[in-house]
Amino acid sequence: MDEKEIKIPQSEPELITKVGSLQELLEKASGVRAVLDYDQEDSGLAENVPFPFLALVGQNQMKLSLVLSLLNPNLDGVLLIGPRGTGKSTAVRSLINLLPDVRRSLCYYGCLEEEIESGGIDAVCPVCAKKYGQGDPLSRLENVSLVELPLNSTLEDVVGGLDPQAKANSRRQLKRGILSRADRNLLYVDEVNLLNDQIVDAILDAAAQGQYTVRRGSMSATYRSNFTLIGSMNPEEGHLRPQIMDRFGLRVLVKGLENKEDRLEAYQRTRAYKESNRAFSAQYAPATRAFKDEIQASREQINQVELSDEIAQIGLELIEDLELDSLRAEITLFEAARAHAAADAREQVNLEDIRVVAPMALRLRRSSFIEQYIADQSSETELLEKAINKLIPPQDLDQED
Numbered sequence: 305m306d307e308k309e310i311k312i313p314q315s316e317p318e319l320i321t322k323v324g325s326l327q328e329l330l331e332k333a334s335g336v337r338a339v340l341d342y343d344q345e346d347s348g349l350a351e352n353v354p355f356p357f358l359a360l361v362g363q364n365q366m367k368l369s370l371v372l373s374l375l376n377p378n379l380d381g382v383l384l385i386g387p388r389g390t391g392k393s394t395a396v397r398s399l400i401n402l403l404p405d406v407r408r409s410l411c412y413y414g415c416l417e418e419e420i421e422s423g424g425i426d427a428v429c430p431v432c433a434k435k436y437g438q439g440d441p442l443s444r445l446e447n448v449s450l451v452e453l454p455l456n457s458t459l460e461d462v463v464g465g466l467d468p469q470a471k472a473n474s475r476r477q478l479k480r481g482i483l484s485r486a487d488r489n490l491l492y493v494d495e496v497n498l499l500n501d502q503i504v505d506a507i508l509d510a511a512a513q514g515q516y517t518v519r520r521g522s523m524s525a526t527y528r529s530n531f532t533l534i535g536s537m538n539p540e541e542g543h544l545r546p547q548i549m550d551r552f553g554l555r556v557l558v559k560g561l562e563n564k565e566d567r568l569e570a571y572q573r574t575r576a577y578k579e580s581n582r583a584f585s586a587q588y589a590p591a592t593r594a595f596k597d598e599i600q601a602s603r604e605q606i607n608q609v610e611l612s613d614e615i616a617q618i619g620l621e622l623i624e625d626l627e628l629d630s631l632r633a634e635i636t637l638f639e640a641a642r643a644h645a646a647a648d649a650r651e652q653v654n655l656e657d658i659r660v661v662a663p664m665a666l667r668l669r670r671s672s673f674i675e676q677y678i679a680d681q682s683s684e685t686e687l688l689e690k691a692i693n694k695l696i697p698p699q700d701l702d703q704e705d
C-alpha cells in the first residue's frame with residue numbers, strides 16, 4: 305500500500321462508491337477488518353485522536369442510535385445503559401469526526417439568516433439587518449462540537465454565573481455555562497446517574513426548552529441551549545430516576561460483545577489504535593469522511609421525510625399494546641423512524657423503520673425498570689454460579705472435614 309495515500313487520502317475508496325445509503329455504509333464499514341500496519345511512522349503529535357467510529361466492532365444498536373440522534377435533532381438524544389468496559393464512552397467520543405456542520409452566528413446577539421427567513425428583517429438586530437441588506441453573511445458554517453460535562457461540575461459551571469473578571473456596569477458580567485456552550489452542539493454526560501438532581505434537572509429543562517435563564521441578584525440572562533443530549537450510565541453504580549430516564553429519546557442497553565471472533569477483533573483494533581492512533585485512524589479516514597457527508601446529507605433531508613397515517617396508526621397500536629403512557633413514546637418512535645428513513649435516503653417512513661427503531665424508542669418507558677433490573681441480576685447470579693461450577697467444581701465438603 306502506498307504510504308502517502310494512507311495519510312492524505314486522495315480518492316474515495318471502492319467501499320464508498322458501492323453503498324446506496326448510510327445504513328448500508330454503517331454495516332459494511334463496521335465489518336471491515338483492520339489492516340494492522342505497524343510500519344507507518346507515528347507523527348508524534350500529542351493531539352487527541354479519537355478512536356474511529358467505523359472501527360467499533362459490533363454494537364449495532366448503540367451505533368445506530370448515535371447516528372440517528374445526529375441526523376434528527378428532534379430526537380431528544382440517547383441514553384446508553386450498560387456495564388463498564390462496553391465501549392459507551394469510546395463510541396460517543398468517536399462521533400467527533402462525524403459531526404455535521406451547522407450555521408453559527410457572527411453576532412453578539414446570535415442573529416441568524418434563518419430568523420429573517422421565518423420572521424422578517426425585524427427578527428435580527430439592526431446591525432445584522434443592515435448586513436443582510438448588503439448581502440453580507442450573518443453566520444458561518446461550523447462543525448458541531450462535542451461538549452463533555454465533567455462529573456465534578458457544579459451547578460454554576462453548568463448554567464453559568466457571575467464573572468469575577470468582568471468590569472462593573474459591563475453587560476458581560478454573567479459568565480456562560482456549559483449548557484450555553486453546548487448550544488447547537490452535542491452534550492455528552494457520562495455517568496449521568498451519578499450527577500446531582502439539581503444539575504440533571506437544569507440540563508433536561510434546558511434541553512426541552514432550547515433555552516434557559518440565569519438570575520444573579522439584579523442581573524439575568526437567557527441563553528440559547530439547543531443541544532442533542534447523550535448520556536451514559538452503568539446501572540450497577542446507581543439508578544436513574546424513571547422520570548429522567550423517560551426524557552431521553554432513545555435508550556439502548558449496551559452489552560459486551562458476545563462472540564469470540566468479535567472480541568478478538570475488538571482487542572486487535574484497540575491494540576493497533578494504542579500503538580499508533582494516527583496511523584490507525586488514517587486507515588478509516590476516507591470511509592469516515594464519506595460517512596460524515598452522508599450524515600450531513602441525510603440531516604438536510606430529514607424535514608422532507610413523511611410519515612403516512614397508515615404507518616402512524618400501526619406505531620400507535622404498538623404503543624397501546626405495550627401500555628405506554630408517556631407521550632414521548634410516539635414522539636420518539638416517529639422521529640427516530642423518520643431519521644432511519646432519511647439514513648436510507650427515502651422520503652417515506654416504512655414499517656421496517658418502525659420495526660428497527662421501536663426497541664430503542666420504547667424501551668424503559670415503563671417504571672418496571674427496577675423490577676426488571678433486579679430480575680436480571682438474579683439470573684446473572686445463577687449464570688455466574690453455573691459457569692464457575694462448570695470450570696471449578698465445588699469441593700466435596702465432606703472430604704475436607
Ligand SMILES: [Zn+2]
Binds near residue numbers: 411412431432433
Ligand atoms: Zn445581530
